[in-house]
Amino acid sequence: MWKTLRQIARTGIVSEPPPPPEDELRIAEALQSRILQVLGRALCIRAIDAGSCNGCELEIHALNNPLYNIEQLGIRFVASPRHADLLLITGPVAKNMEIAVRRAYDATPDPKLVVAVGDCGCTGGIFGQSYASCGRVSNVIPVDVAIPGCPPGPRRILAGILTAISRPAPG
């Protein structure tokens, strides 16, 4: 036990301040103020891999590490879309996942937000549209914020999530 405690003490607090929101990631119209009032900064996220190569998942996982420490911002990942305010979706939507993604969207209570992560989520990426791929996430469900990158780093993903729950800068 003392070794564990010593390691905790040795490590100290390594969490870093979060990045500012980035309006250029916004692809939908400005959010209704009602949504912001409901959600505030306490946000529950349901992550859905709709067909990714699993690269984006690795970077979403990193949001939970002590450096990004997403829970310090009042944001956490939940196990069911019924508990979620925001769906964080990776990958081109594989045809074999299309029904599951639609159902998860329908199961998420209103008001809800959708953030597409990665080049594939934004455009279909290298996989594109095909007999097996629906391409970008917005081909299947409405998307509010899209975060490019292959994979986007954790700070970029965090900025995208914070963009979704913040008001656009004036002008």
Added chain:
Amino acid sequence: MDLRRWFDGAAEQPGSNGRGVIAGAPGILGLPVERDQWQQAAEDMAAQDGRLLALWASRDGRGEDLVRAAFMADSRVLVLTLAVRESGGPYPGIEELFPGAGRMQRAVADLNGLRAAGADPRRWLRHAAWPESFHPLIDANAPPPATPAIDDYPFVSVSGDGVHEIPVGPIHAGIIEPGHFRFSVVGEKVLRLEERLGYVHKGIERRFTELALLDGQRLAARVSGDSAVAFSWSYCQALEGMAGAQPPARAAALRALALELERLANHLGDLGAIGNDAGFAFGLAQFSRLKERLLRTTEQALGQRYLMDFVVPGGTRVDLGSDQAAPLAQCVAAIRVEIERLRTIYDEHAGLRARFSGAGVVTPALARQLGLIGLAGRASGQPFDVRCDMPCDPYGALMPQRAVRTEGDVAARVAVRFDEAIESARMLQQLVRQMPAGAHHAPISLPNPGASGIGLIEGWRGPVLVALEAGGGGMIRRCHPHDPSWLNWPVLEHAIIDNIVPDFPLINKSFNLSYSGHDL
């Protein structure tokens, strides 16, 4: 027949139609066979401790369908090629000899329309998203987009007093890839698990045929993002072999640097996540902190946190700057010290020991029978490691230490990760110290249309095989990327038997298999 005679037969009269030394990774021989030889070779392989690596199909330049199977024995790989003529009916299946072949044969039926005799008739990668008659690797015209129907997959059901089913997925309750697990349980005890995969099938093999040979490594790196270096290196190894090119010594060393960074990063992530799944959040916090440190240093040194675009035909995209070598070596050295320290904490933690030991056991005998491979195989006494047994440059000089356990439980898979992480750190330090001078890239010429090659690289999960064929105009005619998860997914179904449902996440994580790499 002695396996040596199969290899000797392949080495004789090398030349056309897939006979002789195959370009790409060292030690791969090809042999075109007739039906009876196909069957006989598979039987001999099974009887003499040979392993199946991969089974796939392609259509050659003359429109003939070929089924190909790669076996590994005696530190060599034999690739059989069987021409399947339309009149001949189904080709002989090898699932009874190599259980792991079952799903590969079903995928060949889905994608190439070729059926194995006696195979499970259920579709595997095709669910209901495209017409049953469409075979994506054979039929030129893709069906028009349509919203898929819901299909009714006939799972094997278990009946008896008190038996019930727990369906899980495709979307799982975490940040995980999608797939479906059907548990048949009594109380908390698992009687049977049946997996259904294919949800993230996104048409990778057909997509390859639309890409240029010199561009395919980008898609290869995205077959399974956590193994980007292994897949892109394996692809480039095949391509360079076909083009008769030898990348510079510095490029080989940089690729090994990238591959070991990838292995170390994944092992750090898994060690934390496995600890967390056993209720030890401290482990996740510590190991994910170390992983983040490694990724940031990797980005500084080589330009990306995950090296999706590092390995390119002819070498690497960027060089390791002279000012970056020392910080990289220091970071790895510091992480190595911390891994040793955390290992003591894991080893001495009674709670972790209780959860890890005896959970999800795959005995060496079962592992051998089912063909368990890679990291999970080494935790069950199957010592094969491409880096040791069939080393390409620079692994001959690096002399990696093989990590092998025989207990076959979660504890053994954790121990192998610790051993391999520390060994990767050692090799990384050596690579930085002894990095050869010279160019990190040398342009390669295009291989001739019709040329083919195979790459084989030990990724962090296990051997990654890429079979590549050149078409005309510098394009890819066929590329089959093969993840070790194909062989290990079916073994997970056995590992969970008689364990309790709440231990499944822990056991599953200790294998950490790829969905995307399998579903393609």
